[in-house]
Amino acid sequence: MAHPHTPDDRLARALTAASGIDFAGARLNPVSGGCINRALEVAAGGRTWFLKLNDAAALPMFEAEADGLAALAACDAFRVPRPLAWGTTDDEAFLLLEHLQLRPLASAEDGRRFAEALVELHRDTDEQFGWMRDNYIGATPQHNTPHDAWARFFVDCRLVPQLQMARAKGYAGALGRDADKLLERIPALFLDYRPRASLLHGDLWNGNAAIAADGTPVIFDPAVYRGDRDADLAMSELFGGFPPSFYATYRSAWPPAEGYELRKTLYNLYHILNHLNLFGRGYLGQAERMIRTLASELLR
Incomplete structure (x- = not known):
């Protein structure tokens, strides 16, 4: 100690x-x-x-x-x-x-309050996707060059840099040719879905969320940018998730559009690739499975 x-x-x-x-x-x-x-x-x-x-x-x-x-x-x-x-x-x-006195989200009321706050955050929107400066996702540089088109932003500023790093670390063969084909087909996911450029936390897993002593929801360790709000929701389901009341409250206030489950896999692929690049081969199998899932839908 x-x-x-x-x-x-x-x-x-x-x-x-x-x-x-x-x-x-x-x-x-x-x-x-x-x-x-x-x-x-x-x-x-x-x-x-x-x-x-x-x-x-x-x-x-x-x-x-x-x-x-x-x-x-x-x-x-x-x-x-x-x-x-x-x-x-x-x-x-x-x-x-x-310094704040914090505790993890635990109760149904915690989840409800946190969801209400996240809806409010996501209703802060702008015209362009990205941010006025680059920042970091964990210890990895995160590119935030402003784009008018969300799909192009996500390909150019999220997936391409992570795939380049993964290949430089020797994972090119394992990730396969499907990854390159996916990059070409991702815009097809957004022909009928046009997300707003919401203010996002950017790294919203349960380790970066808490409740203050007075019951107020708290977030910290951000990787802020403007993007599809589903990217925050998707990451909230990784690494332990949030209380069920969080998801029920958020979806009641602002339901995700049709196709969320596939977008969730796409958005979380970014974070799993980042973990692969930061922490090593233990995340390779999960990245491969996510690419196969996306490929089965987008490369048919």
């Missing part, structure tokens, strides 16, 4: 300079859970903050996270941990965030 410790002088000075808060003599308490960044609670002057640390080269990732959190906060659908400061020491990048 890790024990609280004091930040080194460089980190304390950098945090103080960036935030205006005196972190001399602060206490750092490591927090478990993340696999990309080091996470800590920071106590100083009778208050507590949440701190992420990584190598100095990771500063753009923290800058993008702060941008995404600000965009979600501006929508005001969810409570979002406020980014307070970010920067680097000689060898570390840091992101200092508001």
Whole structure:
């Protein structure tokens, strides 16, 4: 078990300079859970903050996270941990965030409230798909070049970069020629379905969702962009899912259009390819199965 410790002088000075808060003599308490960044609670002057640390080269990732959190906060659908400061020491990048007391979604009421907030977030729409800057999905760069057409955006900015990375890692043969054929046929999925460019969390699995002490829904660790709202819904079904009341409430308020199940497989292929690229061969079989499912529908 890790024990609280004091930040080194460089980190304390950098945090103080960036935030205006005196972190001399602060206490750092490591927090478990993340696999990309080091996470800590920071106590100083009778208050507590949440701190992420990584190598100095990771500063753009923290800058993008702060941008995404600000965009979600501006929508005001969810409570979002406020980014307070970010920067680097000689060898570390840091992101200092508001500390919130959180618990996982568990009850039917939790699911209902979270769904109502997500509907509100998704009703924040714009004309173009993408975002004003690139950001990250996990530790992977995520391209957000604005597009007028959703299908072209999803092919060019989501699937193509992931497939290129997978092939560079030696998975080309396993993923097969069907992947290239799919890229050509994906626009056919959207001939009769024209999604709005909704504000999306972008990485909406249950580990990035919580409930605050007062019952308010909270989201964090975003990969924000504007896209089909079904992409958020689809990812919510990966890696454990949300309470049944979440899906019932969301679908009652704003039912997905016909064809959602196939779109869900398409959108989640992006995340499974990303896990393949980040974490290795354990996700290869799932990626292959998803490509075969899509191929059986789109390449007939």
